[in-house]
Amino acid sequence: MAFMRTSKFRHVFGKALRKDQCYDNIRITKSSWDSTFCCVNPKFVAIITEAAGGGAFLVLPVNKVGRVERDVPLVAGHKAAVLDINWCPHNDQIIASASEDCTVKIWEIPDEGLVKNLTESVVDLVAHQRRVGQVVWHPTANNVLLSAGSDNKIFIWNVGTAEVLTEIDTPDLTLSASFNYNGSKLVITNKDKMMRLIDPRTGEITAEVQAHHGAKPSQAVYLKEGKIFTTGFSRMSERQYALWDEKDLSKPLVMEEIDNSNGVIFPFYDADTSMVYLCGKGDSLIRYYEVTEEAPYVHYLNLFQSSDPQRGIGYMPKRGLNVNACEIARFYKLLNSGLCEIIPFTVPRKSELFQDDLYPDTxxxxxxxxxxxWHAGKNADPILISLKDGYKPVKKEGIKAVKKSEALTKMPSKKPASSTAAQDHSEEASEAASSGPAHPPENAKPVPSGQVEGFDSQALLEDIRKLKLIVKAHERRIKTLEDKLAQFEANSPDEEEQEDQA
Structure with missing residues (x-):
């Protein structure tokens, strides 16, 4: 006699809200890039839109449902299509966007939402040579952002200073990236079908394996306790999921076929409930599973099915859910018709009291x-909060947009601010001097000698940073040309050999 496994999530069910409680009339992007095109937090929903002559995305307050006006204000500062967007987990008004124009931009959305087009970003992150397709925030460290581009590079940024902390060369295009629970490790999937574990501070690839054998894109997400969940395709183009242990990638703990559809499956992980939701592009289904510590590890729970396929999908963080209705997940599903459908997932309970077992501290x-x-080597788990009395946002300092490199609020420093600034200034100045001469940027401002009163150290630091980027780009180009020359010389026969042959 077989026993049914008991789980409090066996009866989780999803039910889409009525059309008038959703967002309608959105010009959703027609891009073929494999992205979710949507991200949400407790304050705003952001959706990448179709924009002529540039890249734009829409930001709406979460409670402003209904028909979206044609002339609604947009975030419209990119020169080419926006490919990915991601809200900062530590400030609900900060969002990062990646674009085909090779830049990553950081935006601050006003508290009440957009009242006019936002074209001025607070920070521009410039280092990629080709389009940028992924942006991922660090889960626990302030102002740390990952960007991955078609130049086969991953950059880890300190957004507060607009500096690169780590530059990682990858063998092929990065399709997905995910930090572990405390952000000390990184898993990526690449176009060459490989999944790689990386130390995000050093850029060292610590392990790699061919996770799925199919040619279509795979995705990976880091779970708690060192597990990794991947989705991809078999050689026969069947969609699969697999669970791996970071300590031994020689074979998966579990690998299961799902179906024969051809859309990329995006996994969404809830660390509090150990549930994984699988949303396929072009599907009309959302499947959900529970991951446990003992075999068979991944347990199928149920699926949500609707009549319309999803063009993109957004996943609400736990802080934004209605705990009084026993809501444990909420998805924002983009449809080809221009509707953004809201789908809450709830656990049926009769009691109206707070359900501690459904909502551990998050x-x-x-x-x-x-x-x-973090860059110096310190690790820390996320700071947890209780949802018993509902989520109360922590008051954040305003952004100082005047000084671009100080645009994002910084953690309190142990050193006096003046000594830190002076030290950074001297370090950057000496590094720029040792790099040799380079053409100054067009907007570099000359600083009168001997001027101390009103001395703009921020402008100087910004100019030095741009000079360093120019020097780096020239160094890369010189190295490429030297390699080509060496290859040419190795392949061409010596003059003496040519004379002998003559």
Whole structure:
């Protein structure tokens, strides 16, 4: 006699809200890039839109449902299509966008939402040579952002200073990237069918394996306790999921076929409930599973089915859910018709009291460590909050948009601010001097000698940073040309050999 496994999530069910409770009339992007095109947080929903002559995305307050006006204000500062967007987990008004114009931009959305087009970003992150397709925030460190581009590079940024902390060369295009629970490790999937584990501080590839054998894109997400969940395709183009242990990638703990559809499956992971939701592009289904510590590890729970296929999907963080209705997940599903459908997933309970077993303490919006501490080698788990009395956002300082490199709020520093600025200034100045002469940027401002009063150190630091980027680009180009020359010389026969042959 077979026993049914008991789980409090066996009866989770999803039910889409009525059309008038959703967002309608959105010009959703027609891009073929494999992205979710939508991201949400407790304050805003952001959706990449179709824009002529540039890249734009829409930001709406979560409670502003209904028909979206044709002339609604947009975030419209990119020169080419926007490919990915991601809300900062530690500040609900900060969003990062990646674009075909080779840049990553950081935006601050006003508290009440957009009242006019936003074209001025607070920080521009410029280092990629080709389009940027992924942006992922660090889960616990303040102002740390990952970007991955078609130049086969991953950059880990300190957004507060607009500096690159780590530059990682990858063998092929990066299709997905995910930090582990405390952000000390990174898993990526590449176009060459490989899944790689990386140390995000050093850029060292610590392990790699061919996760799925199919040619179509695979995705990976880091789970708790060192597990990794992947989705991809078999050689016969069947869709699969697999679970791996980071300590031994020689074979998966589980690998199962799902179906024969051809859309990329995006996995969404809830660390509090150990549930994984699988949303396929072009599907009309959302499947959900529970991951446990003992075999068979991944347990199928149920699926949500609707009549319309999804063009993109957004996943609400736990802080934004209605705990009084026993809501454990909420998805924002983009349809080809221009509708953004809201689908809450709930666990049926008769009691109206707070359900402790459904809502263990969850990650809050306060960073555990600063970017500098993380880069120096410190690790910290997310700071957890209770949802018993509902989520209350922590008051954030305003952004100082005047000084671009100080655009994002910094963690309190242990050193006096003046000594830190002076030290950074001297370090950057000496590094720029050793790099040799380069053409100054067009907007570099000359600083009168001997001027101390009103001395703009930020402008100088910004100019030095741009000079360093120019020098780096020239160094890369010189190295490429030297390699080509060496290859040419190795392949061409010596003059003496040519004379002998003559």
């Amino acid at each position: 990650a809050g919006d306060v960073p555990a460590i600063s970017a500098e501490e």
